Amino acid sequence: MARLGFLGAARTVTGSQYLLEAGGRRVMIDCGMFQGQKPLRLRNWADPCEDPAGIDALVLTHTHLDHIGRVPRLVKRGFRGPVYCTPPTVDLAEILLLDAAHLQEEDARYYNRKGLTKHKPALPLFDESDAREALKLFRAAPKGQRHELDDVFSFGYREAGHLLGAASADVRVRENGRETRVLFSGDVGRYDAILTKDPEGAGDADYLVIESTYGNRRHSDVSVLDQLEGALKRTFARGGVLLVPAFAVGRAQQMIWMMDELVTQGRMRPFPIHLDSPMAVDATRVYAAHPEAHKEALGNAAGRSLFHGKWVHLRRTRDESMALNSMGGPMVIISSSGMLAGGRILHHCRQRLPRPENMLLITGYQAVGTLGRALVDGKAEVRIHKSMVPVLAEVRSLKGLSGHADAEELVRWLGDVPKPRRVFVTHGEEESALALAARLERERGFATHVPEMGETVEL
Ligand SMILES: [Zn+2]
Numbered sequence: 001m002a003r004l005g006f007l008g009a010a011r012t013v014t015g016s017q018y019l020l021e022a023g024g025r026r027v028m029i030d031c032g033m034f035q036g037q038k039p040l041r042l043r044n045w046a047d048p049c050e051d052p053a054g055i056d057a058l059v060l061t062h063t064h065l066d067h068i069g070r071v072p073r074l075v076k077r078g079f080r081g082p083v084y085c086t087p088p089t090v091d092l093a094e095i096l097l098l099d100a101a102h103l104q105e106e107d108a109r110y111y112n113r114k115g116l117t118k119h120k121p122a123l124p125l126f127d128e129s130d131a132r133e134a135l136k137l138f139r140a141a142p143k144g145q146r147h148e149l150d151d152v153f154s155f156g157y158r159e160a161g162h163l164l165g166a167a168s169a170d171v172r173v174r175e176n177g178r179e180t181r182v183l184f185s186g187d188v189g190r191y192d193a194i195l196t197k198d199p200e201g202a203g204d205a206d207y208l209v210i211e212s213t214y215g216n217r218r219h220s221d222v223s224v225l226d227q228l229e230g231a232l233k234r235t236f237a238r239g240g241v242l243l244v245p246a247f248a249v250g251r252a253q254q255m256i257w258m259m260d261e262l263v264t265q266g267r268m269r270p271f272p273i274h275l276d277s278p279m280a281v282d283a284t285r286v287y288a289a290h291p292e293a294h295k296e297a298l299g300n301a302a303g304r305s306l307f308h309g310k311w312v313h314l315r316r317t318r319d320e321s322m323a324l325n326s327m328g329g330p331m332v333i334i335s336s337s338g339m340l341a342g343g344r345i346l347h348h349c350r351q352r353l354p355r356p357e358n359m360l361l362i363t364g365y366q367a368v369g370t371l372g373r374a375l376v377d378g379k380a381e382v383r384i385h386k387s388m389v390p391v392l393a394e395v396r397s398l399k400g401l402s403g404h405a406d407a408e409e410l411v412r413w414l415g416d417v418p419k420p421r422r423v424f425v426t427h428g429e430e431e432s433a434l435a436l437a438a439r440l441e442r443e444r445g446f447a448t449h450v451p452e453m454g455e456t457v458e459l
Pocket of ligand 1: 062064162163187
C-alpha cells in the first residue's frame with residue numbers, strides 16, 4: 001500500500017514537501033524552505049525528513065525557494081539520488097540556490113558581527129559549496145514525456161503556468177499489478193497571464209494534491225497594461241524616472257515584456273529600460289534561452305529576443321549601476337529586491353524618492369515590516385542605510401500581477417475531472433485551504449482533506 005506524507009506546506013503556504021512511499025521505494029516531491037514568521041523559519045533547521053540517504057529520487061515542481069530551498073540541506077544530510085525538474089528549472093535553480101546561499105552566509109556574518117546570536121558562531125542554513133553539491137544532482141526532465149524512476153514510480157510533468165519551467169507532477173505508483181495516479185498541482189498559475197502559458201488542466205487522477213494560496217480569494221480583473229501605461233505616461237510627462245522594485249526571477253522579465261508590449265502596440269514611444277540587478281540579468285538570459293517555454297514569441301522584428309532589445313540595458317556591474325545615478329528621465333529602472341529588503345534598489349530609492357517627478361511602482365506583495373510596506377502605507381519619510389530619506393516621489397502599486405490562480409481559476413484548472421478518490425488541499429493558509437476544500441465538496445462532491453503538518457495517509 002502506498003503512503004503519502006505531508007512534510008511541509010500543510011495549513012501554511014511555504015515549505016512544500018511531500019513523500020510518497022510504496023514497494024520499498026521512497027520519492028520526495030519538492031523540498032522547499034519555510035518562509036515568514038520565526039516559528040516557521042526555525043523548521044528549516046530540522047532535517048527535511050527521516051533518513052535522507054534512503055530517499056530514492058526527488059521530483060521538483062518549480063524553482064521558487066519555498067519549493068527547492070531545502071534541497072542543499074537534504075543533500076548535506078545524505079541524499080544522493082537524482083533531482084528531477086524541467087530544463088528551465090535546472091537553469092533557474094542554479095541562480096536561485098546560489099543567491100540564497102550567499103544571503104544565508106551574509107546573514108550569518110551579520111549576526112556574528114553584531115553578536116545577535118545564541119549560537120556561537122551563527123551558521124548559514126547552507127553555503128555556496130552545499131548549493132553546488134546539490135546542483136550536481138539536478139537532471140532535466142522535459143514536459144510531455146513519462147520518466148521511469150524504477151519498477152514502482154514514474155512521473156510526467158504538465159504545464160503549471162506559474163513561472164518559467166513550472167510544472168504539475170503527475171506521479172504513477174505501480175504496486176501489486178495496480179497503478180495509482182497521484183497528481184501534485186505544484187503552484188498553479190493564472191489564465192491569460194503575462195509571459196506564462198495557461199496551466200494545463202488537472203487531468204484525471206486517483207489522488208490530487210492541490211495548492212490553495214488564494215483558495216478563498218478572487219483577483220481583480222483591471223488591466224495591468226492599462227495601469228502600467230498610465231504610470232509610465234504620468235511619470236514621463238513630468239520628466240521623471242519610474243523606479244520598479246521587482247523580484248529578479250519572473251517579475252522583472254514580466255515588466256520588460258509589458259513595457260515592450262506597450263511600445264509594440266503603439267501606445268508608447270520607445271524609452272530606455274535599465275535592468276539593474278546581476279541576478280535579474282542572469283535570469284533574463286535563462287528566459288531568453290527558453291523561448292519554447294513562454295506563451296508568446298519573444299523575438300522582435302529584427303529576430304532578437306525582446307530581452308536583448310535596443311532599449312533594454314542590462315546592468316551587471318557596480319559601475320554600470322552607479323552610472324545610472326547621473327541619468328535623468330524619462331527612463332525606467334528595474335531592480336531588486338522586490339520588497340526593498342536589500343539590494344541595489346535601496347541606492348536608487350535614496351537617489352530618486354526625494355524628487356516629486358519620479359514614481360516608485362510596487363509590483364508585488366509587501367510583507368509587514370519591510371521598507372516596501374512602509375512606502376505603500378504612505379510614509380512621508382523612510383530610513384534607508386541609516387539615513388532618513390524624504391518621500392516626495394509618487395508611490396503606486398500595480399494590481400493583478402499575482403503568479404497564483406485565484407479560487408475561480410483553481411476550479412477552472414480542475415475542469416470536469418472525474419471525482420478523485422481524495423483531494424488533499426495544501427499550500428495555503430489554514431482558512432484558504434479550508435475554504436477551497438469546502439467549496440470543492442459543495443460544488444463538485446469531492447472527498448477532501450486538509451492535512452496537518454507531518455501527517456501521513458495511506459492511499
Ligand atoms: Zn511558486
